[in-house]
Amino acid sequence: MRIYSLFIALIMLSSGVLYAQTSGTITGTVKDAKTGEPLIGATIILEGTNLGAATNVEGRYTINNIPTKTYNVKASFVGFITETKFNVVVRSAGNIELNFELKENVSELDEVTVTPNPFEKLETTPLSIQNLSQEEIAAYPGGNNDIAKVVQSLPGVSGSVGGFRNDVIIRGGAPNENVYFLDGVPIPNINHFSTQGSAGGPVGLLNVSFFEGVTLTASSFGAEYDNVLSGILQFNQRNGNPREFTGNLRISSSEAALTAEGPLFKGDQDIANTTFIASVRRSYLQLLFDVIGLPFLPDYWDFQYKLNHQVNRDNTIYLTGVGAIDDLAINDLEDFDPEQEAIQNQIPVIRQNSNTAGIGWKRQFSDNSGFMETVLSNNTLGNRFYRYDDNVNETGLYLKNESRETETQLRYRVTKFLGNWTASGGFLLINSDYSNNTEDLVNNRQFETDLNFFRYGLHGQVSSNMLNNRVKFSLGLRADGNTFTDTGNELYRTLSPRASVSYTFSENRDWTVNASVGRYYKILPYTTLGFQGNDGSFANKSADYIQSDHAVLGLEYLINQSSRISLEGFFKKYDDYPTSTTDSVSLANKGGGFEVFGSEPVISEGKGRTYGVELLFQQKFTGNFYAVTAFTFYKSEFTNLLGNDYDPAVWDNGVLISLLGGYKFGNNWEVSGRYRFLGKASYAPVDQQATLDNYPAVIKDFNELGTVRLDPFSQLDVRIDKKWSFQKLSLDLFVEIQNVLASANPSEPRYGLDRNEQGEVIMPRQLIRVDTSSEGAVLPSIGIVLNF
Template sequence: MHFTFDTYTFFLRHLLINKRLNCLWLLLCFLGMMMSLPYPAQGINSAKLPYATAPFSDDDRQPGLIRGVITDQQTGETLIGVNILLEGTTTGTSSAADGSYRLEALPPGIYALRFSYVGYETFVRTDVIVRPGRATQLDISLQESAFDAEAITVQAGYFQRRNDQPVSSVSFNPEEIRRAPGGGQEVLRIVALLPSVASVGDTRQDILVRGGSVLENTYIVDNIPMPGIQHFRQQGGQSNGPIGIINTDLVADLSFQGGAFGASYGEALSSVTNITYREGSRNGLEGDVNFNMAGAGGTLEHGLAEGRGSLLLSARRSYLDLIADAINAGGAPRYSDAQLKAVYDLNDANRLSLINIYGSSQFRSRAGDAIDAGLDEIASVRNWQNTLGANLRTLWGTGFFTNTSLSWSVTGDETRTFRLREAEAGDLFLEDPEFALNAEAQLFALRSVSYRQLGRRAGIEFGTDVRHERTQFDYTLAQGFDRAGNVVPAFRRDTAVNGTLAAGFATLQLRPLSRLSVNAGLRADYTSYNSRTDWSPRASLRYALSSRWSASAGWGLYHQANPRFLLSQSGTNRTLANPRAMHWVAGLAYQITPETLITLEGYYKGYSRMPQLPGTTQNSDPGFVFDRAGSWLPELVSEGKGYARGVELLLQKKMADGFYGAVSASFFRTRYQDYRGNWQDRDFDIRYLFSVNGGWRPNNNYELSVRWSLQGGGPRTPFDETASATLGSGVLDMSRFNELRRPAFHALYVRADRRYFFRSTNLVTFIEIWNAYNRSNPDSYAWSSITNQETRINQFSILPVGGVSFEF
């Protein structure tokens, strides 16, 4: 029996494309843009500063400042005497003895800063926003140059490439996150712009990395592991909505690694998303209030202990449910989240930070709306999670530092699905719950990562990662049929799944030649669920062929415990081996201009020890278990294997001369061997991805951007219409498993931003059009027992999205 449901997606779409609601949103977005109409510029005295024009004279607008600390990217040591220059001007400064710097009395605007230092790669940081009367914190780490001893001209770089992450790694700064067309200012939607990442469309937050499932990714926030970062998350890892928990207004840096990542990361077969929250202001009270298509929120920040620390608070709440009730638009989801970060400098060598990330979401669909959509299932869902954690950063001495975090996470899931049935009189009635789940999990985590320099050309990263989990599952299954048409008897299970995951790791980082960096690591993972220890060797390298060309490669073994929902279904499932993936990655990078970089990577990912049905199984679903881990699968073995292989191209241009953009493309296959020995396409064998996006910023006030995305249609299995009509439930024709293909997905996203600098405040407005040419992209296919036919559920039609943020 398969316990995913598509009702949330439908009802959200039904709400958003309701004509009355669309008109309301268009009116609000238009008014928001009109509120920021510019006044004529008056007497600007800073014409030499790029993008620094604004509708107030310098005498009217309060100046802002940029400050920060500059460190060595590898050792964390502060750098003294780094030259900092505002691009296109002669305004600059240098870092002090403690690595700090300040650029004061700057007219509000958008700047690019150049950081240069002898023996290090020159770096240009774009999109630095200076707000009236506010301080912008910009901490920078510089990478030691591969050409420090050679007579060769090295261009300034707009891209930072870490020697410890030489392959499949991309970072985004806050402004790149905010303005991405179609990104919705959501972390996973931003990541989905990369060639290594496919999505399931606009209606969900799920990412599929190099042919893997949503279960194969891990998320770290400020060195603290997160159980998930999506609202409406199911037991199989899927989300049921486009909204995430992370407030991207708080994000200082977003780093994504799509393969061959280092030994310090575990519990992931495909990718690592590393998020760094910014500090709050160390001065007086600052904040913002905002609203957008889905909800409203605000942020407050203030200094602590006379500048020795800061406090940052954020809260958001949706109002789709309130609008739906007011205009009678049908059921709507409700979500809220709240986030906190506090930082305090204990002394010059120790900094303590505390974070709390809370999210809650719930939804109850309505029978009438389901019938209108041709569906016969409705759902009631309530999810919540909270992560509380502290991280201590300690500088032990020259070239030696440690980050140690302790955290506690709680997640809850209350889900009910109901089937609509037709009585003899033709009336519809609601059956008892087809599936009822109550699940609550606690995660206690200790994570410590240290780096020790072993000389000018060597260092070692080492640490430990310990997690203790306590999960209680209580679920009831009504008698029914699985998607292959087999009878599933009624079942009730109330069980605890408790266990400990403990790991130790070390990576030796070497530069045997000035142009060559090498990383060799080893990770050992112990899992108490099956009392197994897995060893994961990993290695990577980068070689600078010239000042513009570089080659890189990576290899490694990766292990991950099986989904806890599968472990809860039987005692034998708890003895399953931990799934394994082997990564091979190789790539080339060429810096066309200082602000333009092209990379080409090829990869192979081999899966083994994957859970699958036993070979003696008869007439059952041959689907890949990790692609449907929310299903009822009480008897599994660790004999599954598969692969993903492909090639990716990424062309990036950072903001320079008013323009930025990116082109990405990938071609790949992902397959597996089923329990019958046949090789099958995985559900996420999309095969090709292509995306082009770009923007133009003519001045401080305006920005226009556009994105077009294309991805192949994934495989699907047609319904057995005779069996489905007989049983009154969708039965797939397993003789034609994954034989059909969904239509290709493609959509155009158009965005306009307006930024307005007042005397001491700042207003940012935007409007987007998703799916601008109204393409009918399928989301899923369902069988309706009401109409006794297949129903195609589409993703968003043309959809206006807008928002306003007022910063003070």
């Protein structure tokens, strides 16, 4: 805190010494969203000002001498629908390119005033889709630039309650039911210290400085996406600055990150054909946790990069990647505390490394009749996971999982435009390699796995519009197979039809009804497929793909050019869900803790269902104010091994409420806040006798799942931002106060061995409840972003 105070003092002093710069520049491109063709002479205007520009023969524009504050920027072109970028912050340095992709206006209405819809909708995904801009992510209160936390403000999305976790739970589905794409490159993990076999973890590893925006799809998935049951998060990365070298340094309460970008091989050109953007981030949580006296020390690095080369007008090649190095060590506490001692005993020792790299080729057909995309990628996760009787000295090993999973993927998709019709198709080929060395003394298991097999898929989709663009619809089909499971090559088992329709029924097009149905499949995680019995056989080779059928119906009302209200009802039905023969519980109820998810024998006989309604009000930045209000009421239920009765899932909160809003004052001050409420979550209580017999291993009694629930969760976070602009740099300073109301964080009861005041175990051993704190903590923090 002394360092922060000194830094702030220097900033305040320097603001009177450095030459203040009160203007900035924005640049970018305007293109046809369908063909990628540059639009020459398109007009770009900053709303509420006389500032603007027109695009040149390359579709590029530049607007200079812009006063440094926040704007809505509008791009228009004859015959195309006007698009507005909201909440665009102009600084003296560090402004990213602002690019527009305009859609052709096929409407023949001349006398009726039509309100342009600023909320993205596709024929393939007309509903259950949300978008966040880079500025919305960066300024999110309580988000700490972590995209997994930020998306929890959207309807139907929640996170784990009562733990040091960062899971993304969409409409009651498990965290491993989501997929993630970085510019078309699949990434299996978006968190540090991720749960292998799932995707959750405590801290996000993606740098938001890279993003033009993020798109969340909660249903109505396009046929090109495989292995998804609940949600798709697409991270759309921007290219590096093609004109000059720029970057930023971000320092927060838990980490420091450096990002650099610029042109390569520019020569005498004003705009380079080759650009780069790269970042590296370092945690110092381990230092803070050591000073505070917490029993574990999370230490991590991560990096991210993108290299983009414009070969010619029709061809672009890019290289992108992200990786992380994680080490969760145990802290030897000086003072005895029963709860901290129990955490120290029970938390695993984790050493992880992950890496994803992909190269993509985008080719626009020269006659503008379509395009093709080819992506070759590789992702690797190395996980060393240990549990000891003595974690501090790492002695008494009773669980070891040393594993490595690697995927090499080839994805191809071609899209053709045929009048009002769009048709696309493609294929997927994956080589999967998984090795594992496991010793599990609690469950008497020991095996070594070396598994290599292929996965593949085919997909096709057609979409169109009719009745003067009032009706939009899409039909899709895909099938997936693999060379490992017993029925993996029987593609008829995974035929996945899907259909969506959107009808705008009001004259000025402010009312729209949307609907979609679809069937989706997911192969089991490698931890489950690669599990072996003590006889050396693959115990789950006969497992089926998980099947999920979705039906969604929604109504949207566009209030004006910047706000909307929508209501959606959804129903998801699961079949062939894997159920543990060890714990007699659906795997849908696992994966939310620090464990190796799914490494156990299962049978594909489970069922499940989630259903509910979502109400959303959203206002883009208008009149210095923006807001997102989301209410979700739902049920999430799955069967266990003992019968076909549905029990509440661990993700069944019943009620989700998210309120997000912000106001921008003069002189670049901003105040924002977020409130979240989650209803009572179900959990499996601890089997105290089994835990005492196997301590420090904690054994859950899944037969009692649904009989007990946590208290409701609620939290209010507030953030204050201030921005300064100088001659060659700009500075963003923010102060966050998380949990302003000091609400208690609900958590499951924690048990440990009965000990005396010196921390010595009292004999005979007894298991006692050790969680004593019921008060919430207010967590203030500060962050600095220096743009240069």
